[in-house]
Amino acid sequence: MASDDCTKDDLLDDNRTDSAIDSYRSIQKSEEPQEPSIDFSGPTDKFSTADERLDSAYGSSSITVESLSEIVQGCTLSCAQEEQTESSELSEQENFLTTITEDGDTILHLAIIHEDEYITHQLIQLFPKEVLDIQNNLYQSPLHLATYLNLTEIAKSLVEKGASLELQDQNGNTALHVACQQGQVKCATEMTREVSPSKLAPILETQNWRGLACLHLAALNRQHQMMNLLMNKEADLNIQEGTSGKTALHLAVELHDVTSVKLLLNGxxxxxxxxxxxxxxxxxxxxRQDTTIANLLFQSGADTMLRNMEDETALDLADGKNDILALFPFDDIQISGRSVVGMNF
Structure with missing residues (x-):
């Protein structure tokens, strides 16, 4: 019944591994990667991996963090002397730099995972856009990884060099989805600073495989600063998620998040x-018998007579709840379950 949907929480735990980053960081820090405290029920991921893996820099590649500096330095010297370098030697060197590990990572992925910002910036300047957008086996681009690790300057450099904001990982998340979920406000600010509203709009409307757009993820994770940023970027406040048609306002109400409700209503x-x-x-x-939020909605002009698919108004759901009923005006005389107001006799 629709009334069941109106009265029960739809928030489920999501037991998945977000990225290669998570396995790497859990090994290095001996702690579980942070997951959103609130999740959202929806369809299963479009892509899934049967087994967790160690990051490609550990065990599956001969490239190590110690060798990154030497590799980049060698290539930089060659590029400076490009006119004097044999084309075959240059080609061999470029092939090495763009070698992809068995997990799909390039040397740029590995440099970011190791959080070596100096080497990473060197590689960003060295590589063409096509290499910047290579996705690994988890469909993570270098921009995804920089965002997971909140490496703001690297994310900025990638976007300035032309890295795509539209690429989606195995969960359907763009880098901006990741930032919204984790509250990486500075990273999101730098990624979107020079992007025109017309180009940013489709990205803000992109849904991941659970049907969630950036604003939905920000609302689900109570990321109020991120919500403000998205609103300033002209995000559609009424975009519906793909499974049940909830807007960010619905999600905020379900979470009893008064701050988000006020932000969205004021916006x-x-x-x-x-x-x-x-x-x-x-x-x-x-x-949900949330008197505070019900009052906010009512004061913002919410229509108390709108009916759901079970033909129930909000007033019908308030039956027997005196604190909620007190919010409604005295125009609720009903005949056969329908309000007298507006009826023609």
């Missing part, structure tokens, strides 16, 4: 947006 979010089953944010607030 112009549709207070009466309906899910696929017809439930509005007010339906959800009343169903």
């Amino acid at each position: 112009g979010a549709n207070v009466d947006a309906a899910m696929f089953n017809g439930c509005t944010p007010l339906h959800l607030a009343v169903g």
Whole structure:
């Protein structure tokens, strides 16, 4: 029943490995990678890996962090003397630099994973855009990895050199999705600083394989600064996620997140947006007996008479809950379950 959707939480734990970064960091720091404290039910990932793997820099590649500096220095010297270098030798060197490990990582992926910013910046300047956008076996581009590690300057350099913001990893997340989920505000700011609204709009509307756009992830993870940034970037506040049609406002109501609700309402979010089953944010607030948020929605002009697919209004869901009923005006006289207001006799 739709009323069940209005009254129960839809937040499930998501037991997955986000990236090669997670396995690497858990080994190095002996702690579990951080996952969102709130997750969202939805379809399974489009791509999945059966077994967790060690990062490619450990065990699957002969390239080590100690050799990165020597490799880059050698290539830089050759590039400076390119006119004097045999074309075959140059080709051999370029092939080495763009070698892909069994896990799909390039030397640029490895430099970022090791958080060696100097080497990484050298490689970014050295490589053409096509190499910057190579995705590993988890479909992570160098920009994804820089964002996971919150390497702001590297993310900035990648975007300035032309790295794509549109690439999606095995979970359908763009680098901006990752930033929104983890609250990497500075990283997201630098990635989007020089991007025009027309080019940024499709990225902000991109849904991952669970149907979530950037604003949904920011709301689900209570990333209020990120929500402000997205609003300033003209993100669609009423975009619906792909599984049940919830907007960010619905998600904020489900989380009892008053701050997010205020942000979205003040930003112009549709207070009466309906899910696929017809439930509005007010339906959800009343169903969860959240008097504070119900009052905020009501004060923002929420329509108390809108009906969901079970033909229920928010007032119907408030039946017996006096603290919620007190919020409604005295125009709730009903005949056969329908309000007298607006009825023609």
